[in-house]
Amino acid sequence: MDAVVSEELRGLKERAKSAAIADIEQRYSKPDDLDKLEHDIKRNIKKKEDYDSQLKTAVESQLDGIKKGVNLLKNAESEVKVVEKLLKEFAAQLERTPTLKAKIESVKDEFQRHKRLTTATNNMSYVFSAPSKIEEIRSLMDSGEQRHLLLVHKLLHELERSRDGLMLELHGQSCEADRDLLRAFFKDVPSLASALWDRLACTFSRVLDTAVQNPRLLVTAVRLVHREEQVDQMWLERQRRGGPGEFCPAGRPRQWRERMLEVMQAAVEARFEASMPLSSEDSEQWLEKHCILLQEFLRQDLRVARKLCPSCFPPEYNIFDFYLRSYHRCLESRLASLAKQAVANELQFRDCVALVKWTENFKSFFDRLGAEVFTQPQFNMEAERERLGLLPHFLQTDELDRLVRHSVGLISEQVWKWFKSTVEKEKHSWYQNPTGFQPERDLHTDTTYTSLVQSLSAILSEMMSDVSSKLPKHAHTQLSAAIMDKLVELLGSYSSAVREFVRDVKSEPDPSRRQMRIIVMEAILVASVNNLHKLILLVGTFYKPEDGPSDVAKVQKANLEQACQKASYEWNDFLATELLEFLQDSTFKELFTPAWLQQLEIGETEAQRIVGAVQDSYENVYKKMFPHLRSRLMNQISNRICLELLKALLQPGRQPFKEMRVAAANRLRSDAELLKDGFARWNCRADQFDALSAASELLKLSDMSMAELVVSAFLRNFPDLRQDQLEALLLLRGDCKRDEVRSILAYAFSEEEKSRRNPTARRLFADLGPVK
Numbered sequence: 001m002d003a004v005v006s007e008e009l010r011g012l013k014e015r016a017k018s019a020a021i022a023d024i025e026q027r028y029s030k031p032d033d034l035d036k037l038e039h040d041i042k043r044n045i046k047k048k049e050d051y052d053s054q055l056k057t058a059v060e061s062q063l064d065g066i067k068k069g070v071n072l073l074k075n076a077e078s079e080v081k082v083v084e085k086l087l088k089e090f091a092a093q094l095e096r097t098p099t100l101k102a103k104i105e106s107v108k109d110e111f112q113r114h115k116r117l118t119t120a121t122n123n124m125s126y127v128f129s130a131p132s133k134i135e136e137i138r139s140l141m142d143s144g145e146q147r148h149l150l151l152v153h154k155l156l157h158e159l160e161r162s163r164d165g166l167m168l169e170l171h172g173q174s175c176e177a178d179r180d181l182l183r184a185f186f187k188d189v190p191s192l193a194s195a196l197w198d199r200l201a202c203t204f205s206r207v208l209d210t211a212v213q214n215p216r217l218l219v220t221a222v223r224l225v226h227r228e229e230q231v232d233q234m235w236l237e238r239q240r241r242g243g244p245g246e247f248c249p250a251g252r253p254r255q256w257r258e259r260m261l262e263v264m265q266a267a268v269e270a271r272f273e274a275s276m277p278l279s280s281e282d283s284e285q286w287l288e289k290h291c292i293l294l295q296e297f298l299r300q301d302l303r304v305a306r307k308l309c310p311s312c313f314p315p316e317y318n319i320f321d322f323y324l325r326s327y328h329r330c331l332e333s334r335l336a337s338l339a340k341q342a343v344a345n346e347l348q349f350r351d352c353v354a355l356v357k358w359t360e361n362f363k364s365f366f367d368r369l370g371a372e373v374f375t376q377p378q379f380n381m382e383a384e385r386e387r388l389g390l391l392p393h394f395l396q397t398d399e400l401d402r403l404v405r406h407s408v409g410l411i412s413e414q415v416w417k418w419f420k421s422t423v424e425k426e427k428h429s430w431y432q433n434p435t436g437f438q439p440e441r442d443l444h445t446d447t448t449y450t451s452l453v454q455s456l457s458a459i460l461s462e463m464m465s466d467v468s469s470k471l472p473k474h475a476h477t478q479l480s481a482a483i484m485d486k487l488v489e490l491l492g493s494y495s496s497a498v499r500e501f502v503r504d505v506k507s508e509p510d511p512s513r514r515q516m517r518i519i520v521m522e523a524i525l526v527a528s529v530n531n532l533h534k535l536i537l538l539v540g541t542f543y544k545p546e547d548g549p550s551d552v553a554k555v556q557k558a559n560l561e562q563a564c565q566k567a568s569y570e571w572n573d574f575l576a577t578e579l580l581e582f583l584q585d586s587t588f589k590e591l592f593t594p595a596w597l598q599q600l601e602i603g604e605t606e607a608q609r610i611v612g613a614v615q616d617s618y619e620n621v622y623k624k625m626f627p628h629l630r631s632r633l634m635n636q637i638s639n640r641i642c643l644e645l646l647k648a649l650l651q652p653g654r655q656p657f658k659e660m661r662v663a664a665a666n667r668l669r670s671d672a673e674l675l676k677d678g679f680a681r682w683n684c685r686a687d688q689f690d691a692l693s694a695a696s697e698l699l700k701l702s703d704m705s706m707a708e709l710v711v712s713a714f715l716r717n718f719p720d721l722r723q724d725q726l727e728a729l730l731l732l733r734g735d736c737k738r739d740e741v742r743s744i745l746a747y748a749f750s751e752e753e754k755s756r757r758n759p760t761a762r763r764l765f766a767d768l769g770p771v772k
Contacts, residue, residue, distance in 0.1 A: 133159055134188050141195055152196060153224050157231075159189050197256065200224060204263040208301050211308040218312045226314060228256045261322065268326045271297065272334055287338075287355065294334075298327055339402070352407045404478060412482035415459065419490040422455040427497045430524060437520045439527035441624075448527040448624045452494070453534040460538065484556035487539065488563050491532075495567045498528055502574050518578060522621045525571045529633070532564040533626050572633045576640045579617055583610060583641070591648040592664070607671035610641060611678035618682060627683070634684035639764070641675070642688045646768055649695065649732070650725060656734030657699065665700035669693050688764050691718055695729055704736065704744070711748040720766040723749050 028034060133155045140148040140155075163186040203210055203221045210218045232253035275293050305323035313319040338355055429451075430437055439448040460483070505521045508514035539560060580588075587606045596606060614637065622630050649668075657664040672692035679686040694714045701710055707730070715721055723745055730741040 134192065137192050141192075141199070149196070149199065149220050149224060153227065156189070156192055156196060157227075159186065160193075162186075163189060193254070196224075197254075197259070200256070200260070201263050204260050205267045207264055207267070207309065208304045211304055211312055215308065215312055222313055222317075225256045225260050228254055257317075264322070265326055268323070268330055271301075272330045294331065298331075302327060352410055355407075408478045408482050411479060412486050415483060416486045416489070418459045419456070419486060420493065422452060422459070423490065423494050423497060425455070426450055426452050426494075427501070430501055430520075437524065439523055445626065446624065447530050447626055448523065449530045449534060450524070450527045452528075453531050453538060456490075456535065457538050481556050484539075484560055487535070488556075488560055491535075491560070491563050491567055494528075495570065498525070498567075498571060498574075522575060522578065523624075525575050526621055526624050529568050529571050529629050530624075530626055532568050533629060536561055536564055568629065568632070569636070572636045575617075575621070575633060576637045579613065579637060580640055580644060583613055583644075587613075588644055588648055591645065592651075592654065596667070605671065605674075607674040607678075611674065614641075614678070614682075631683050634679065634682045638675075638679045638684055638686055639688055639767075642691065642764065643768055645671075645692060646695075646765070649692075650728045650768070652728075654728075654732060656732050658734035661699050661733050661735070665696040668696040668699065672696065691764055694718070698729055699733055704740075707744045708747050711744065715748055718763075718765055720763040722765060722770065724770055725765055725768065 027040070028037065137152050137155050140152050200221045203217060207218060232255065235252050272294075275290065275297065302320075302323060306320050309319045309323070335355070439450050441448050501524070502521060505514065505517045508517055539557065587609050591606055618634075622633055625633065669692070672689045675692075676686040676689040679689075694717065697710055698707070698714065701707060711726060714726070726745055726748070727738070727741050730736055730744065731738065736744075
C-alpha cells in the first residue's frame with residue numbers, strides 16, 4: 001500500500017517538474033524576459049508560503065476532529081458497558097416477576113373493589129334519589145303542562161348520568177349480575193325518555209301553528225332536542241376514540257334531531273293530504289280549487305317558516321330551507337301523481353289541460369312568493385332551486401313532456417271530433433236540399449262560402465282563448481302543430497265528401513234533376529274553393545308574432561297551404577270538367593271537319609261558342625270566387641280547352657286537309673287568336689294558345705325546305721313536344737309522306753337542337769299523351 005502511494009507521489013512530482021520547466025521555457029524564451037526573473041522568484045516564494053500555511057491549518061483541523069472522535073468512541077464504549085450491566089440486572093429481576101404477580105393478585109382485587117365502592121359512594125345520593133325522581137318525572141308528565149319539560153329533561157338527564165356512570169365502571173368486567181341489577185333498578189328510565197319524546201313529537205307535528213301561538217314552547221322543545229344531540233355527539237366521540245369495544249349507553253344515539261325532522265316532514269305531507277278533495281265528482285273545477293287551496297296555505301306556511309321559525313331553531317338547522325324543500329318536493333310528488341293519473345286517462349279532459357297550466361302557474365307562484373317572503377325584489381328563486389336541488393317545473397322533464405303530449409293529444413282528439421261533426425253537418429246540408437242549396441254570400445267581396453269556415457273559426461277561437469290559455473307557452477307549438485295536422489286531416493275528409501257529392505250528382509239518373517243538381521254542385525264547388533282561402537287566412541290569425549312560430553309550425557302551415565292548393569286544384573278541375581263536358585257535346589265534335597271550315601260563311605264558329613260558354617260560366621258561377629282563385633281556375637280551364645283542341649287536331653284517323661290546308665291553317669290561327677283574346681279578358685294566362693298558332697304555321701308552310709326551321713322554332717317554345725305529335729301534325733298537311741316527315745324531324749330532335757331549347761318554356765304537350 002505504501003509503495004503504491006510513493007509511486008503516485010513520484011509521478012506527481014515528475015509531472016509537476018515537467019510542467020514547471022515548460023512554463024519557465026515559455027516565460028523566459030527571450031533575453032529581455034530575464035529582467036522579470038527576480039520578481040517572479042519572490043512572487044513564487046510568497047505563494048509557496050501561503051500554500052504551506054493553508055496546508056498546515058487544514059492538517060491541524062483534521063487532527064482535532066480525529067482526537068474528538070476518538071474521545072467520543074471511548075465514552076460510548078464505557079456507556080455501552082453500563083447499559084449491558086443494567087440489562088443483565090433487569091433480566092434477573094424479570095425472572096422473579098411471575099411469582100410477584102401471584103403474590104399481589106389479592107391486592108389488585110381489593111383495589112377494584114375499593115374503586116367500585118368509591119364510585120357507588122359518589123353516586124349514592126343519585127341512586128337513593130332515583131325512585132323519587134322517577135315519581136316526580138311521572139307526576140310532571142301527567143300534569144300535561146308544557147312549561148315543565150325543561151325540568152323533566154333535567155331530572156331524566158341526572159338519572160341517565162347516574163346509570164351510565166355505574167354501567168361504565170362495570171364495562172369490561174365479568175360482573176353481569178351487577179349490570180342486571182342496575183338495569184332493573186333503572187328500568188323506568190327508557191320509558192320516561194320515550195314518553196318525553198312523544199310529548200315533543202306532538203309539538204313538532206304542528207311547528208308552524210306553535211311558532212305563531214306559543215313560540216316559547218317550540219323553543220323549549222328545540223332546546224331539548226339540541227341537548228340530546230350534544231349528548232349523542234359526546235358518546236359517539238368517546239366511542240370513536242376508544243374503538244369498537246368502547247362503552248356506549250343503551251339507546252344511544254337517540255337521533256332526536258333526525259326524528260324531529262321526520263315528524264315535521266310527515267306533518268307537511270299530512271297537510272297536503274288534508275287539502276286533497278275526496279272525489280273529483282264533488283265539483284267540475286275540483287282541480288282548480290285544489291290548486292288554489294295549495295297556493296293559499298303555501299303562502300301562509302312559508303311566510304311563517306321564514307319570519308318566525310328561524311328565531312326558534314339554531315342557525316345550523318336551516319329551518320326555512322327545510323320547509324322550502326319539503327313543501328316544494330311534496331308539491332312535486334302531488335303534481336307527479338296527478339300527471340300519472342292524467343296519462344293513464346284517469347282524469348277528465350279539462351283537468352289534464354288545467355294540470356299542465358298549473359305546473360307553470362306554481363313555478364311563477366314560487367317565484368313571486370320568494371320575493372314576498374324575503375321582502376327582497378331582487379330575490380332569485382331559480383338560484384334557490386338550484387342550491388336546494390329542486391325541480392323548476394315540479395316535474396321531471398320527461399314527465400312534463402309526457403303530460404304535455406298527452407294533453408295536446410286529448411285536445412287534438414276533441415278538436416277532431418268537432419271538425420268531423422262540422423264536416424258531417426256541412427255534408428248533410430248539401431243533401432238536405434239537393435236542388436235548392438244556396439251558399440252564403442259576402443256582400444263586401446261579392447264571394448260565396450259555406451258555414452264550414454265560420455264553424456272552424458268558432459272552434460279554433462274557443463280552443464285558443466280557453467284551452468290554449470291554460471297551457472304553458474312551451475306547449476303552444478305542439479298544440480299548433482297538432483291542430484295543423486287535424487286541419488290537414490279535416491281537409492282530406494272534406495275533399496272526400498266533395499268528391500262523393502260530385503259522383504252522386506253525376507250518377508243522377510233523371511237528366512233534368514241532374515242538371516239542377518249540377519248547378520248546385522258548381523255553387524258548392526265555388527264556395528268550397530273560397531272556403532280554402534278563408535281557412536288559410538283564419539289559420540294565420542292564430543299565429544302570434546311575439547311567439548315566434550317555430551320551424552316545425554312553419555313547415556306544418558306550409559303543408560296545410562299545399563293541401564289547400566291541391567284540393568283547390570281538384571275542385572277547379574271538377575268545374576273545368578263540367579264545362580268541357582258541355583262543350584264536348586255542343587262544340588268539340590265538329591272541330592277540324594269540313595263543316596268547321598265552312599262556319600265562317602255560315603255563322604258562329606266553335607271558338608266563339610267556346611268563349612261564349614266560358615263567359616256564361618264566368619258570369620254565373622266563377623265570378624263568385626276570390627280574384628286570385630278565379631284566375632287560377634281560368635288558367636286551368638284555358639289549359640284544358642287548349643289540350644282538347646290539340647287532342648282533336650291530332651286525333652288518330654283524322655283525314656289530311658290536302659287542298660284545304662291553307663284554309664284550315666288560317667281558320668286555326670283565327671280561332672287561336674279569338675281564344676287568346678277571350679281568355680286574356682279574364683286575367684288569366686292565354687299564351688298556351690300560341691301552340692295552335694304555331695301548328696297553323698306548319699300547316700300553312702308552302703316551302704317544305706323551311707320545315708326544319710319552323711319545327712325547330714316550334715320545339716324551342718314547347719320543349720315537351722314529342723316526335724309522334726309533330727309527325728301527326730305534319731301528316732295532316734296531306735302533301736308529305738311519312739318517310740319525308742321523319743327525315744325532317746330527324747334533325748329537329750338531334751342532340752344539337754335539344755341543347756338549344758328553352759328549358760324554362762311552359763310545358764303543355766306532356767299532358768296531351770302519345771298519338772296512337
